[in-house]
Amino acid sequence: MSVTVRLGVTRRGLLSSTAALLLTASTIQARTIGGGLPWAPDAGNPPTPIWPAPWAFFTPEEATAVEAAIERLIPNDALGPGAREASCAIFIDRQLAGSYGSSERLYVRPPFAEGTPQQGLQSPLTPAARYRVALAALDTYCRTAYVGRIFARLGPEERDLVLQELERGTVRLDGTDGQAFFEMLLQNTMEGFFADPIHGGNRDMIGWKLVGFPGARYDYRDHVTKHNQPYPLPPVSITGRAEWVQPRR
16 A cells, blocks of 8 residues: 555545545535525526636646645555546646635634634635745755755655655745645645545546445435445436436437
């Protein structure tokens, strides 16, 4: 099995324990209803499907660094494809290019002070700005520590070591908190691994297949009383399954 950054925790254990939480507590903005009553279908702001395309936020160099990191956080191993194969970098890129990246729906006015762990991060930097500063600082650190090589040019074991040191807080990144950046990157990667594919990650429902999550199926009545039995049907995205799409004539 490939190295998991979380020491002492197996890959499946880590992902299974966080899947349910991340499906409800994600960076993805919930659907809201606009206007007055009566409510009608599509009256809110349903998500727009995201298709692979040029990066919306990351520069090519930043995207390469993020992909080099996430493939070590959730590696491709005997249990199945990892974060890179699941297009988690696309998910993070689109989130940073949207309201999450700009902290559009958060209160971000001063004064700023170091808060307690219960208060969360207290920073004037938006998530998008934190990624931009941290990725540049990460390459600066690696050039010094690894004879001129940037993070994406390191070998798998070297990248694991850098990520472990970031997690422990022993790597200092100029202009930002390296440990806080690691926590954000890990959280966003897991969110992309388990989010509905409509948001750009979890390609081919890789994450859902790993933990046995059925997805957005509308009816489970035939299986409610079948306790401790695997769900026999494949997962379904908000947009359905690829084989359901009728070819154009």
